[in-house]
Amino acid sequence: MGEDRSGAGPEGSLRALKPPPDRLYGRGRGHKLRPRQEHLLDVTLPRLAFAPEQAANPLAAFSPQPRALWLEVGSGGGEHALAQVTAHPDVGLIACEVFDNGICSLLSRLVPEGGEATAKLPGNLRLWTDDARTLLRLLPEGCLDRLFLLFPDPWPKARHAKRRFVHPALLPLLARLLRPGAEWRIASDDPTYQAWVTEVMGAQALFDARAPTAPRPDDWPPTRYEAKALREGRTPRYWTFLRR
Numbered sequence: 001m002g003e004d005r006s007g008a009g010p011e012g013s014l015r016a017l018k019p020p021p022d023r024l025y026g027r028g029r030g031h032k033l034r035p036r037q038e039h040l041l042d043v044t045l046p047r048l049a050f051a052p053e054q055a056a057n058p059l060a061a062f063s064p065q066p067r068a069l070w071l072e073v074g075s076g077g078g079e080h081a082l083a084q085v086t087a088h089p090d091v092g093l094i095a096c097e098v099f100d101n102g103i104c105s106l107l108s109r110l111v112p113e114g115g116e117a118t119a120k121l122p123g124n125l126r127l128w129t130d131d132a133r134t135l136l137r138l139l140p141e142g143c144l145d146r147l148f149l150l151f152p153d154p155w156p157k158a159r160h161a162k163r164r165f166v167h168p169a170l171l172p173l174l175a176r177l178l179r180p181g182a183e184w185r186i187a188s189d190d191p192t193y194q195a196w197v198t199e200v201m202g203a204q205a206l207f208d209a210r211a212p213t214a215p216r217p218d219d220w221p222p223t224r225y226e227a228k229a230l231r232e233g234r235t236p237r238y239w240t241f242l243r244r
């Protein structure tokens with residue numbers, strides 16, 4: 001018999017769910033980095049990095065100071081984050097990503113070869129390259145106007161359900177950070193994760209759900225994982241939850 005991929009269901013899987021592990025599963029680094037990638041991490045990343053000391057007053061980390069703060073968990077190659085900071089110059093966005101190749105991909109879109117130390121960078125973008133949950137624990141109450149979780153690692157096996165970012169134990173922290181009325185956008189192409197979001201978010205009272213949509217809403221830039229899902233014939237779902 002195959003591994004149980006459900007992890008969700010009316011028979012009470014949430015009650016048996018273990019707390020989220022503190023360590024982060026998945027890869028921090030893929031194939032060996034090329035010299036240009038090493039240079040981007042050494043020279044360009046520090047120019048954009050969001051430091052833990054800035055968490056107490058996050059808007060002050062941007063220049064000029066934005067009117068609102070958005071945060072993306074698992075920004076991957078940065079397509080969505082870059083589209084958002086371009087479309088919303090008055091908003092500050094913190095893109096959180098631990099995977100070096102993804103961070104380099106975002107940085108390489110921002111600076112031409114040779115411009116690593118000098119090219120102008122968006123004043124409304126900052127990068128957090130550690131576990132996003134560490135930053136979330138440092139940020140002050142009600143500081144977030146929008147949170148993005150786009151195509152998170154699905155961890156489809158039931159025994160790995162505790163590793164999923166959408167986890168009942170993390171919801172109070174997210175609710176503390178999102179001001180009332182703020183949006184939490186989630187997308188997933190994985191049927192197990194789709195059922196999981198429906199189950200976990202259906203069992204909480206901190207967020208109101210808007211009806212999930214497919215296709216993607218217009219003001220929601222595409223990502224690399226979405227493109228892969230569509231190429232491979234999967235149907236992503238897009239949710240918006242509003243902090244009560």
Ligand SMILES: C[S@@+](CC[C@H](N)C(=O)[O-])C[C@H]1O[C@@H](n2cnc3c(N)ncnc32)[C@H](O)[C@@H]1O
Pocket residue numbers: 024026027073074075076077096097098099102130131132133150151152153223224225226
């Ligand atoms: C499946 S990829 C999706 C990337 C991107 N959102 C997209 O749609 O193309 C999920 C990403 O989340 C990152 N990730 C997972 N957990 C994270 C965490 N706790 N903090 C920061 N990044 C995380 C992974 O490194 C990975 O790059």
